[in-house]
Amino acid sequence: MKQILVIGSEGQLGSEIKDRCKKVDNAQFSFTSLETLDVTNTEDLTKTIKAVNYSYIINCTAYTAVDKAESEKDLAIKINTTAVEKIGEAAQAINAKVIHISTDYVFDGNSHFPYKEDAATAPQSVYGATKLSGEKHLMESNPNSIIIRTSWLYSANGNNFVKTMIRLGQEREELGVIFDQIGTPTYAGDLADAILHIIESDMSKSIPFVPGIYHYSNEGVVSWYDFTLAILEKMNISCRVKPIETKDYPTPAPRPHYSVLNKAKIKETYNLAIPYWRDSLDICLSKIK
Template sequence: MEKILVTGSNGQLGSELRILSEKYPQFEWIFADRTQLSLDNLSILEDQLDADSPDIIVNCAAYTAVDKAESEEELADTINHLAVGILADWSSKNNSKLIHVSTDYVFDGTSSTALTENAPTNPINVYGATKLAGEQLCLQKNPEAIILRTSWVYSGFGNNFVKTMSRLMIERDTLSVVNDQIGSPTYAADLAQAIITIITHSNWTGGIYNFSNEGEISWYEFALAIKEIGGYTCEVSGIPSSSYPTPAKRPAYSLLDKSKIKKEFQVAVPNYKESLKVMMSL
């Protein structure tokens, strides 16, 4: 029986994988949170991997506080870059498969067409820079690893845009949301299913793949969809990013092209609104 180790098991994606894992009893699942597998403590990471000895590693752990990363660069780099190198190196030496989750923030947002896996990277914040460094080190140490770039992740777990908007739309009469950042949301349950589709597929082809839900929208349009599905009466208006300054810059355009993952692994990619309805009905 193959053993699958899921890091960052209490996050949005790890939590969704835990739910889905019950449908796949042919695997032995190990769900490790930050106390059981510490990506910020590199000196013991290899020993912890030796102890679990997984056949497949799904790395959902990351430093994801995008604005905080601007002032905590060293910690973000340890978790998003250096620790990933250790996971990749260990998986390569132990003939273990590795799926590592990355981000659309490796791009600078200047494109106007959906970004393929080969599009030039040029991160504009610390978080994106540490995630890109992690990708590069991952493939350097283990060219057979699979990297999944995703964007705008939300779920019923943890803190995310959908839960924040739903709460604010109940609490407030009016709300302003940026309307000049374009991309597509990702329901973590869909990404979790994509990961299991890859694991159970007959082929394993290493490299970078994109996954987000279908649709090209702004955060403002995403908020409108949340309002519509939730039946909220709050008035939502669109504003430019310049009216809502944050410590870390965001890419203005980060829509991901999903052709490669569909072709290689026959992964289903639901429309963002259908998935939003599913999550909001739970």
């Protein structure tokens, strides 16, 4: 029986992993949340990891308040960089493999082609910079790690763009939504499936654990405006949606204009079929309904 630790199990991704863990054979899962383990307490973090002979550690914690991070840099560093390094160190000491999640915000968004894993990084925000630094520190502290960069994550739980658009669409007659930022949504359930597939493949020795950085989002490309239209249409919400430019919706942290991720590496390495964003949106919206 392999021991697997999921840190940050109450977030969007963590909850989806928790929902699916019973389907994984020959594995015993342990879960921590902010209440049971604050990762900024690095002593507790190290002790928790070293207490059990874990084979895999999945880190789903993050400081994800992108705008607030601009004024709360120290806390964002503690959670997105320092804690990630400590997870790597403690995991290395017990010979555990780490799966950690990063973001499309490590890129500047000036590309016109989907970003590959080795594309030059240039984060434009504190959040993006702290996540990038977390990637580097993790790979140094535990080279036996997989880092999955994802984008536009949503689920039926927690706060996310999909749920915000449903709420605003119900409250207002008209919504202005940015049409000049292009990316790909990711249903957290699909990402959870991909992570568990990587672990199960390693446990069954069908596909080995290949450390490194990978990109994962749903298939397809969309703007926030088009994404909103799809959400409201599916939910039968008749609010008017007006396309607006990024300059008309200023935020403390700049967002990449283009952050489509190239997923060829994870698909080829792990023989993964990734769902199209509209199909996954339908699944999530039927849960929200």
